[in-house]
Amino acid sequence: MIEEMSSIDTDALQVFSDWNDAATVRTRPNAYDLSGWTQEGEQDKDWFVPAATPWLADEAVHCHGDAVRQAILARYLVMFLDYTTELETRIVNRAITTIAHDRIGLGLSPALKLTGLKLYADEAYHAVMSAEVANQVSAIYGIANREVASERVRNIRALVNTVEPAHTELAWFVVGFVSETVITKEFLKISKATVYAPVYRMLRDHLEDELKHSLYFSHLFTIVWQGASDTQKTFMSGFIVQAIYEFFRLHETWLFENLKCVGVDAASAWLIHERQQGHAPHRARARAGCTATITAMKRSGFFKDPMNVKRFAEAGLIE
Template identity: 25%
Template sequence: MCGTVGMFVGCSALSYCPRRLLRGPDGTADAEEGQDGEEETADEPEYRSPFRNWYERSSVRSAPRRMLDDDGERGLRLFPPDLVPVTRHPLVRALPEELFQEVLVQHLYRYLDFTAKLEYLVVNRTVLGIAHGSVGVVVPEAMRLDAYKMYCDEAYHALFSADLAVQVRQATGIRPRLPDRPFFLRRLEEILDELPTADRPLAELLFVIVSETLISASLADVPQRHEVAPAVTGTIRDHAMDEGRHHAYFAHFLQRLWASLGPAERCVAGRLVPRLMDAFLRPDLDALRAELAGYGLSKDDVEQIVAEVYTPEVLADHSRATSQQTRRYFRDLGAFDDPVAQSELAAYGLLD
């Protein structure tokens, strides 16, 4: 997945599964039967590659560079307000127009920064390990070749995110207000630091599976927005098309990973997954507070906005809705049969 769902808590867009992008007009999956490589044994899940036509359809191979056009895109939004939760609050709506526009621009910066750093700091480490055969999970040759393709995808996502951020800064004169390290990365590091050394590689694998399969509840509608600059919607569309393939890949990879784990490792995994989901989904409210204060809002106003937009109910509802498909993948494998795993789901608001 794009790795940004936590910042869209409470958005009005419909839930969206990137795997739908893989389906053709007849509703069948855009996947090909086996490829040359290692033979599958009877007890292994069959691998149906979601990377059919990758050379023709992936964004790195086929999409143009997305450019902001000062003339053609003047007056268009750089992000739709209804997908930026704080813009629904009256105190934010009352900001002068130039500050309201900056709220949208800063949200775009967060999306682009989150995407780039997720891809090159986290996801591609694991993807390279799969391609290299060093993650401890046996996969057929077709999956290793597809991992190379995914590595190219993710590197390009980081590039086009950084490229668009530079264009936005040059076009608007607005500098990004971003923490040095995204919230998800700080939380992941905290989780890894608390784990025994032997469990950390498994936790990283699980985090990548979680991040690549979570359902975005926000971005599906963005490419259809005529009031948003085409460079932005085109970038998001390119990203979403690629991530649909990645979602399908990691849903299958999870089955192979699970088959390779012993009972104790499965127990660790089932207990970790809820926390990893929460680390990925929960918005960075401290960074949001700092940003809102930068618009001249008082501390009391900032606290009121955060408290009224990000209520515990909204956070829990969003997490459950967004993680529904990913939780189903793990539940179908029995990952949450352990009572402690159930308690972890409850602790993070992930029980239906």
């Protein structure tokens, strides 16, 4: 058992072994300047990944032409980046303090805790670069209503606040683990899209860091799960489902408001908005988005307990 634990430790540490030479914060600061941007200069490129916004293909949006399509993508990008900025500082970095200071009391090694601080530094820089690009795109498009992005962050923090104080630190770890394992899937769509160069570079650099974060948190999950007491395990297995669902809940009004803002009529905007809301699409997004999360949990032994298999199947997250 002890040998097994130390090999997981080594795996988690290995992920960050080239941090000084590879992390975006150490190697590529300030490479995301949009001041030279012109629409003509970058023909056939988008502000964001159309795959993330399937409703662009809806006739009610499509009929407005490319300028509206780009305005919507720009708005989506700013929303995504503002959300990222808050997520990094208020969710992921709050979660990593649980690990960096071993607040669950698992006896984590000093090296493992130090690695957590490197991830903390990465996320702080991701917040900086996301905010920088969001500000530039907002200025180009005159986007003002940016406070909407924090709804999901508020919901996640509220969820953590509902747990018994004895489980608060564990809840933060779970939220961090879910966040860091679902984010890469979101970013992977980017590497296949044709996005304006400075934005693309920023998103790709973020993705490179996140692939490592996802691995680190996956290894940590095994360490935490195997070190947890029965009471902690019971808490975790229920809370993970809630956390996953919270990450795939859509903003209550963003889509409707923004479609209207770029000129889509209110009735069509509402129809498109409503199709994305509701339990069935929410469930489909959660299931499709949490595959890396489930893989990491499988490796930890989580699904050796038939109750956990049943719980996840009933929640619609596994077969």
